[in-house]
Amino acid sequence: MDASQTEWLTFFAVAGSAAVMFLLARRLMRGMNQQDFILLRKTRERGIDVTQPQRVDFIVFAATLDIAEELAQLMRADGFETSMTPAQVAYARNKKKPGEPQDGMLIKGTRTLALTPENLKRQREFLNGIALPRKAAYFGWQVGFGKDAVKSEP
Numbered sequence: 001m002d003a004s005q006t007e008w009l010t011f012f013a014v015a016g017s018a019a020v021m022f023l024l025a026r027r028l029m030r031g032m033n034q035q036d037f038i039l040l041r042k043t044r045e046r047g048i049d050v051t052q053p054q055r056v057d058f059i060v061f062a063a064t065l066d067i068a069e070e071l072a073q074l075m076r077a078d079g080f081e082t083s084m085t086p087a088q089v090a091y092a093r094n095k096k097k098p099g100e101p102q103d104g105m106l107i108k109g110t111r112t113l114a115l116t117p118e119n120l121k122r123q124r125e126f127l128n129g130i131a132l133p134r135k136a137a138y139f140g141w142q143v144g145f146g147k148d149a150v151k152s153e154p
Contacts, residue, residue, distance in 0.1 A: 035140055036120045043115060043143050050115035054143050058127055060107045061089055062136040068105035074130045080109035106139075115143070 044050055058080070062068035072082040087106040091099040113119050127138040
C-alpha cells in the first residue's frame with residue numbers, strides 16, 4: 001500500500017468510527033433532550049446507579065405565588081412530593097447580556113424513579129406541559145448528593 005492509500009484508509013476508519021459513535025449516542029438518548037442526556041451522563045460519572053430507583057428533584061420556576069401553588073397542586077396530583085422556595089432568576093439573552101433579575105418561586109417536585117430515557121422524557125413532557133401554558137419554566141432535575149443516592153457496585 002502506498003502513502004495515499006494509507007491516508008484514505010485512515011480517513012475512512014476515523015469517519016466510520018465517528019458515524020458509529022454518533023448513531024450509538026442518538027440511540028442511547030431515545031428521545032431525551034440534550035440537557036437530560038448531559039445530566040444523566042454526569043449522574044453516572046458520580047457513580048450513581050441509574051437503573052435503580054432514585055429520589056429525583058425536578059425544578060420548576062413560576063413568577064407568582066398563585067401560579068407556583070397551582071403548579072405544585074398539579075405536581076402532587078401526579079405523585080410528586082412538593083416544596084416551594086422564593087427565588088430570583090435572571091434569564092440570559094446571551095453570554096454578554098444577562099437578563100434582569102426576576103422574583104418568583106422555585107417548585108421542587110420529588111419522586112422516586114429509575115433514570116431511564118423514557119422516564120426522563122415523560123417527566124419533561126409533563127412538567128413542560130403544565131409549566132409553559134402558565135408562563136412558568138421547567139429547569140431540569142437532579143439526584144441527591146447524600147445518602148439517598150443509590151450507588152453503582154464497583
